[in-house]
Amino acid sequence: PILAVIFDLDGVLVHTDQYHYKAWKRMADEEGLGFDESAGDRLRGVSRMESLDIILEKSGRTYTSVEKEALAERKNGYYRELLDRLTPADAAPGSRDILAVCKQQGIKVAIGSSSRNTPVILERLGLKHLFEAVADGNEIVNSKPDPEVFLLAAQKLAIDPEYCIVVEDAEAGLIAAKRAGMKTAAIGIVINSSAAADYRLHRLEELTAVLKG
Ligand code: BG6
Numbered sequence: 001p002i003l004a005v006i007f008d009l010d011g012v013l014v015h016t017d018q019y020h021y022k023a024w025k026r027m028a029d030e031e032g033l034g035f036d037e038s039a040g041d042r043l044r045g046v047s048r049m050e051s052l053d054i055i056l057e058k059s060g061r062t063y064t065s066v067e068k069e070a071l072a073e074r075k076n077g078y079y080r081e082l083l084d085r086l087t088p089a090d091a092a093p094g095s096r097d098i099l100a101v102c103k104q105q106g107i108k109v110a111i112g113s114s115s116r117n118t119p120v121i122l123e124r125l126g127l128k129h130l131f132e133a134v135a136d137g138n139e140i141v142n143s144k145p146d147p148e149v150f151l152l153a154a155q156k157l158a159i160d161p162e163y164c165i166v167v168e169d170a171e172a173g174l175i176a177a178k179r180a181g182m183k184t185a186a187i188g189i190v191i192n193s194s195a196a197a198d199y200r201l202h203r204l205e206e207l208t209a210v211l212k213g
């Protein structure tokens with residue numbers, strides 16, 4: 001049986017994946033770094049500094065850690081400007097409904113996100129009170145595809161990993177969930193490409209059928 005659902009945040013419950021892309025793109029353009037959507041997809045699920053490393057891969061020079069901190073900080077400033085505009089209407093279609101379904105069926109719900117901006121985003125969307133547990137980038141050492149954030153979420157819920165299902169839009173996240181010993185549901189861009197997906201959701205509502213088994 002499935003006793004808990006652990007939701008990724010960016011790209012699953014809210015389209016902040018697009019904001020991440022825009023903010024990195026703005027910084028990269030200012031620095032004259034080539035950066036496009038295909039590189040953008042590799043940033044899904046991975047931490048802020050690992051994302052920066054991916055962007056800097058093709059720069060042809062090495063950056064000091066002080067320089068890297070400054071670039072990541074600048075990007076985060078741009079990202080926070082975009083987050084300031086988020087309202088409860090920006091929660092992904094079907095997200096409140098699926099959370100209600102889980103509650104109705106006695107299935108616990110948690111967030112498992114690499115983002116250190118998770119608390120701000122949940123606050124702005126007005127979703128925070130709907131989760132029994134939140135595990136995010138502020139609390140972990142290793143980001144996805146490491147299973148740490150999902151194992152932490154399960155631990156906070158006091159549910160064994162084998163009874164958890166993770167909803168993810170990132171390949172790194174699906175792999176992390178598998179390594180945690182959890183079931184996986186892919187949504188968005190990875191829906192057809194990931195070998196780590198147990199279920200494939202075109203819309204969040206389709207999770208209802210998965211939960212019923
Ligand atoms: C993940 C996103 O949720 O959070 C990544 O998918 C992002 O794209 C990561 O890099 C870290 O986010 P933040 O908000 O801590 O910079």
Ligand code: MG
Nearest residue numbers: 008010011169
């Ligand atoms: Mg995501």
